[in-house]
Amino acid sequence: MVIARVLAALALLVMLTVAAAPEGVRVDAAGCPPRDTRGAAGYPITGYWMNPRPDRCETRLVLSEMRRVGGDTVITFGSRLTAVRADAAGRLLDARTGQADPALAGCLDGGRPCYLAARDAVPGKEIRRAFTYVAPEHFGPGLLRCPGLDRRIESGGRSYYRILLGASCTAGPFDLVLAVSDGDGIGNLLAEAAGHGMKVYPGLPAAPQDPAKPWLPHLAHLDVVNTFTRRVLDDYRHRHGASSALAGVYQSFELAMRDRADDDEVLALYRAQHAVAAAALPGRTIVVSPYWDARRGRGFPPAEAGEGFAEIAATRAGAPMAIAIQDGRGAGKVPVYGPDQAEAPVNPRLEPVVGAVTNRQAYLGSTRDYVEAAASRPVPGVELWVNVELFEPTPVAGECSRTDPLPLRGRASKARVDGQVMAVGGHAAKIIAYRWEPFVICRDDWDSPSLGESIAAAWNDPLIVRATRRGVAGREGIQVQGHHLRGGALRISYRQPGGLATTVTAAQERHEPAAAPGGLETAWAPFTPAGLDPDHPWITVTAVNATGRTSTTPYTFRG
Numbered sequence: 001m002v003i004a005r006v007l008a009a010l011a012l013l014v015m016l017t018v019a020a021a022p023e024g025v026r027v028d029a030a031g032c033p034p035r036d037t038r039g040a041a042g043y044p045i046t047g048y049w050m051n052p053r054p055d056r057c058e059t060r061l062v063l064s065e066m067r068r069v070g071g072d073t074v075i076t077f078g079s080r081l082t083a084v085r086a087d088a089a090g091r092l093l094d095a096r097t098g099q100a101d102p103a104l105a106g107c108l109d110g111g112r113p114c115y116l117a118a119r120d121a122v123p124g125k126e127i128r129r130a131f132t133y134v135a136p137e138h139f140g141p142g143l144l145r146c147p148g149l150d151r152r153i154e155s156g157g158r159s160y161y162r163i164l165l166g167a168s169c170t171a172g173p174f175d176l177v178l179a180v181s182d183g184d185g186i187g188n189l190l191a192e193a194a195g196h197g198m199k200v201y202p203g204l205p206a207a208p209q210d211p212a213k214p215w216l217p218h219l220a221h222l223d224v225v226n227t228f229t230r231r232v233l234d235d236y237r238h239r240h241g242a243s244s245a246l247a248g249v250y251q252s253f254e255l256a257m258r259d260r261a262d263d264d265e266v267l268a269l270y271r272a273q274h275a276v277a278a279a280a281l282p283g284r285t286i287v288v289s290p291y292w293d294a295r296r297g298r299g300f301p302p303a304e305a306g307e308g309f310a311e312i313a314a315t316r317a318g319a320p321m322a323i324a325i326q327d328g329r330g331a332g333k334v335p336v337y338g339p340d341q342a343e344a345p346v347n348p349r350l351e352p353v354v355g356a357v358t359n360r361q362a363y364l365g366s367t368r369d370y371v372e373a374a375a376s377r378p379v380p381g382v383e384l385w386v387n388v389e390l391f392e393p394t395p396v397a398g399e400c401s402r403t404d405p406l407p408l409r410g411r412a413s414k415a416r417v418d419g420q421v422m423a424v425g426g427h428a429a430k431i432i433a434y435r436w437e438p439f440v441i442c443r444d445d446w447d448s449p450s451l452g453e454s455i456a457a458a459w460n461d462p463l464i465v466r467a468t469r470r471g472v473a474g475r476e477g478i479q480v481q482g483h484h485l486r487g488g489a490l491r492i493s494y495r496q497p498g499g500l501a502t503t504v505t506a507a508q509e510r511h512e513p514a515a516a517p518g519g520l521e522t523a524w525a526p527f528t529p530a531g532l533d534p535d536h537p538w539i540t541v542t543a544v545n546a547t548g549r550t551s552t553t554p555y556t557f558r559g
Helices: 002-019 057-070 114-121 183-196 218-242 263-279 301-312 346-356 367-373 412-422 436-440 450-459
Strands: 043-049 073-075 082-084 092-094 129-136 151-155 157-166 174-181 199-201 249-252 285-288 320-326 382-389 430-434 463-469 475-483 491-493 502-505 508-514 521-526 538-544 555-558
Touching: 002 043, 057 183, 057 450, 073 430, 073 502, 092 301, 114 129, 114 157, 114 174, 129 218, 151 412, 157 218, 157 301, 174 218, 183 199, 183 218, 199 249, 218 263, 249 263, 301 367, 301 508, 320 367, 320 430, 367 412, 382 412, 412 430, 412 450, 412 463, 436 450, 463 538, 475 491, 475 538, 491 555, 502 521
Parallel strands: 043 073, 043 430, 073 199, 129 174, 249 285, 285 320, 320 382, 382 430
Antiparallel strands: 082 092, 082 129, 151 157, 157 174, 463 475, 475 521, 491 502, 491 538, 508 521, 538 555
């Protein structure tokens, strides 16, 4: 319901804006107000997942808002190929659940159900398997290759596509894919992203799920997945190949980033489908977003993350790859805490997942531990990205949240997201986030800021992603790396022998700007501790920059 309200509000805003155009609001050839291409915020999160939208003006509005909080990248999920069977009347039933597929119920071709019309198109030849595909896009001749067999069907105000996959256009047997579209969301997204100077990674077609283990791909259909993927990507190359926005594709089937068996089903899917993507879209990046789980009793230790990274990287088939690891904080699978907090109680928002215990009792490590392990196994041609989860495991009363699809999720605060960024930012080549709707744009009530508005208002809060003691010119000090550090001071807290808590403030004396936009700055301030408590050898640092902004979350390291 939250998403529905947000979409309705966006649509109303677009309609009102366009309707007011004769009184002074300019519109372009698409009938939309001009793009707002200002990129105001320099926050380290630069990419978001979002749903493609059939309305071009709404797509433009969303991307303008995304740019305003520093976004330059959009990722979409791929639609799933669903194995179906047809009854005598030509109705398509989900092969796993036995339920009729409502998306294809209205598909009539010449007055006949589309499955029966497809069967009539190949008289004397077998249709072995049938699949449905609900696509947020239109397709062109790259997909519809065989005259008389492949075709676009307009029925009941919707567009359907019939694709018959065989050894050739005349040699059966055939596998049938019936796709349905409600608009060209991907086409709109690529066009608007190009106008905003942004990059898009559309989702690859997702493989059918194993009937017995739906978290795994059904490899009996891998040949259809490969053939259909090749058709879709050839169509992308023909229609969108010149687009500056088409940066690559996203692998929608997830897996845990741990040491996996040689015959692992998901890795087998990756190897096959990524080889198709590398051949169809040479030079473009394949993005994968695996997850990890630090929960004791069901997760795996940080040491396995590096091996998992290498195994996924080996599936890239020579294409550039970005492995955007889900940080796990939103789902409660991996906590964000400093090295001094292992014996501290878990964050209250994580108790519904692991109970009221300590971090060490609940988890095998923190986000920082897992990211460091993944970064320890670099692979040429592969970038380590991190996908921070912008939600809480469960909502609390009065909090805007996700209600569809389940499970329910709560909203994150900017300070909590700052902590996530700080935990991964020392190793991530890029930080992206799940997801734009509803987590960035939902509000608890009409006058409370959304997460996106909070980021836009405080994008230049200093964030420390790495700290160490370092001497300069014979003087002891602390060096920090991060974002928005210039000027101001470092506030340093530690315990002296005997447990005496001590806090000092040291003015910055050195600053090195980032080597590239969005990169890490370096700052140094003199600091000589009056001894460290051997039972608590931790130093905690926050930064105040020249604009007066202060870190919302401290950074702790062993001194």
